[in-house]
Amino acid sequence: MFETMTAAAADKIMALAGLYRDDPRAHKMDLGVGVYKDATGETVVMQAVREAEKRLYDSQTTKSYLGMGGDEGFNKAMLKLVFADSADPSRIFCGQAAGGTGALRILAELLSKARPGATVWLSDPTWPIHEPLIKLTQLKTAAYPYFDAATGKVKFDKMVRGLDAARPGDIVLLHGCCHNPTGADLTIDQWKRIADFVTEKDLFPLIDLAYQGFGNGLDADAAAVRLLAKRVPEMAVATSCSKNFSVYRDRVGAMMLLCKDAASTKIVGSQALMSTRLMYSMPPDHAAATIRIILEDEALAANWKNELEEMRLRILNLRNGMADALRRHSNSDRFDFVASHRGMFSRLGLTETQVERLRDEFGIYMVSDSRFNVAGLREDRLEELAKAVVCVL
Numbered sequence: 001m002f003e004t005m006t007a008a009a010a011d012k013i014m015a016l017a018g019l020y021r022d023d024p025r026a027h028k029m030d031l032g033v034g035v036y037k038d039a040t041g042e043t044v045v046m047q048a049v050r051e052a053e054k055r056l057y058d059s060q061t062t063k064s065y066l067g068m069g070g071d072e073g074f075n076k077a078m079l080k081l082v083f084a085d086s087a088d089p090s091r092i093f094c095g096q097a098a099g100g101t102g103a104l105r106i107l108a109e110l111l112s113k114a115r116p117g118a119t120v121w122l123s124d125p126t127w128p129i130h131e132p133l134i135k136l137t138q139l140k141t142a143a144y145p146y147f148d149a150a151t152g153k154v155k156f157d158k159m160v161r162g163l164d165a166a167r168p169g170d171i172v173l174l175h176g177c178c179h180n181p182t183g184a185d186l187t188i189d190q191w192k193r194i195a196d197f198v199t200e201k202d203l204f205p206l207i208d209l210a211y212q213g214f215g216n217g218l219d220a221d222a223a224a225v226r227l228l229a230k231r232v233p234e235m236a237v238a239t240s241c242s243k244n245f246s247v248y249r250d251r252v253g254a255m256m257l258l259c260k261d262a263a264s265t266k267i268v269g270s271q272a273l274m275s276t277r278l279m280y281s282m283p284p285d286h287a288a289a290t291i292r293i294i295l296e297d298e299a300l301a302a303n304w305k306n307e308l309e310e311m312r313l314r315i316l317n318l319r320n321g322m323a324d325a326l327r328r329h330s331n332s333d334r335f336d337f338v339a340s341h342r343g344m345f346s347r348l349g350l351t352e353t354q355v356e357r358l359r360d361e362f363g364i365y366m367v368s369d370s371r372f373n374v375a376g377l378r379e380d381r382l383e384e385l386a387k388a389v390v391c392v393l
């Protein structure tokens with residue numbers, strides 16, 4: 001059966017995690033996979049999650065099947081967290097998914113059913129899984145210019161000019177906040193222009209919202225989605241709870257579809273559920289039930305928001321500290337963008353050889369395109385990192 005098969009190319013993010021694990025050096029530094037670590041370098045279970053899990057343990061009487069859309073209480077609460085009151089709820093379908101990747105996979109399947117042969121436009125660069133995931137369907141992919149490595153900013157005019165080649169019915173995948181891998185986000189004014197642009201050109205926005213709460217705050221990070229929801233007739237959002245609830249391995253996220261009216265929402269929702277059924281029947285329950293308990297309880301939700309805000313502020317602090325240390329050690333402002341970026345990642349603009357040297361000589365692990373996970377940094381090691389970066393330049 002498998003004689004003709006060759007080994008799959010390594011997943012560059014997950015392979016890096018394996019290399020890090022196997023490195024015996026005590027001073028190694030993991031800035032690869034997007035996982036938040038606290039000041040001691042641990043990825044702890046959030047207090048609110050622990051408390052909700054206890055309540056779930058005490059109250060759950062069955063593990064019988066839920067529906068294909070998962071926990072309806074979770075879906076309702078997630079809709080509120082993301083869309084707030086920006087659109088008529090009868091126009092939005094929400095289904096629980098197996099993480100943000102699961103949500104993207106089902107949405108790709110659904111969009112492929114709706115428009116086989118349409119092109120999904122991806123930012124250059126984007127998360128490495130976007131393209132192969134979409135190519136599993138009958139959708140095509142193309143890239144639009146996004147990140148200007150020289151300035152560390154979004155090259156917005158070029159982005160819009162690039163998207164001009166899209167045809168009506170094409171899909172534009174946008175990072176709702178905390179762009180992965182660059183950390184460079186659109187401003188609200190730019191989002192307004194994108195909303196007008198996609199409406200005029202009849203393009204369908206697909207928003208990847210994997211880091212809500214890690215950029216400028218829970219509401220600010222959903223501002224782009226809410227703005228689009230007020231201006232475009234249809235859109236989709238893939239959210240992840242991996243980072244903002246720190247439930248990575250439990251796999252929970254949601255797919256959301258804003259449709260033209262309540263009748264089409266029912267049709268589209270039924271197709272999304274059928275795609276779920278055919279892909280993995282239904283999503284895993286545990287983390288979704290936990291998050292439902294948090295979001296339905298005012299006090300617990302407030303605790304979770306405080307913990308998340310602490311994480312966000314810590315990342316900002318690390319960004320400032322890192323930019324500062326790099327400025328001092330490099331005697332230049334070339335890395336100042338690290339402070340203005342948002343979310344877990346920034347790209348340092350190093351070559352693959354320089355990234356390899358960081359790993360081999362200093363035990364510092366970052367993705368080969370020099371994306372590093374700011375949330376994996378420790379404050380007491382910023383100097384060491386800045387010195388190493390300058391050393392390999």
Ligand code: LMR
Nearest residue numbers: 013032033034035127180
């Ligand atoms: C990342 O980009 O590091 C995270 O989204 C984890 C992953 O699944 O790649």
